[in-house]
Amino acid sequence: MMESMFLSLLFTCLNLTVLLAAQTQLIGSHQPIVALVGDDVLLPCHLEPAVSATYETVVWSKAGLEPKYVHYHQDGRQKQDPSYYLRTRLFLDEPPCGNVSMKTFTVKLSDAGTYKCSLPAMKKDADVELIVGQSDVIGSDQPVKVLVSDDIILPCHLEPPLDVTTLSVEWRRGPALVHVYRNRRDDPVSQDQNFKGRTSLFQDEMTRGNISLKLTDVTE
Secondary structure: OHHHHHHHHHHHHHHHHHHHHHHOEEEOOOOOEEEEOOOOEEEOOEEEOOOOOOOOOEEEEEOOOOOOEEEEEEOOEEEOOHHHOOOEEEOOOOOOOOEOOEEEOOOOHHHOEEEEEEEHHHOEEEEEEEEEEOOEEEOOOOOOOOOOOOOEEEOOEEEOOOOOOOOOEEEEEOOEEEEEEEOOEEOHHHOOHHHOOOEEEOHHHHHHOEOOEEEOOOOO
């Protein structure tokens, strides 16, 4: 009797796993990911609804690469193209569940292109496009003058222009974080208390490389 119940539960679990796998989609990024040379960048990819991928074979490949594997993970073993050796990392054992994103460190111009994230056993894959730019950050070559309590714009942009909406942007005054933008939104939690509620970026112009900072109610 107990053996029969155990087998019944086992088959139920197996059927549920197969059903979840069939219903799950592998999601990459609908928008290109933009990075500057030398940056670290995350190429997003996840299962939705979330299903654990800890024991899955995960393959990241790139069109035109030979050998084609950027990062190949199977049973805890890794294989990589020599040009990506020690420059990529997966997050299979970390939350959230189903996260098969790949982080690439110290991005090169040659890293630009279309990547494919694949789970062969589940017969699922998703594409992520990486755009790598090489731009200079241009500020002002003259001091910006302002009176106490006035509002001021501190000019800064990328030249040549580059869409920076997917990048992290930090404004600092010495060690203090004046303004932080990451993951496509402002991050006031990381901001120095003295600047909270007084800074903003021109987010509608960030697609053209504008990362100027508006600072209100200036203090000494």
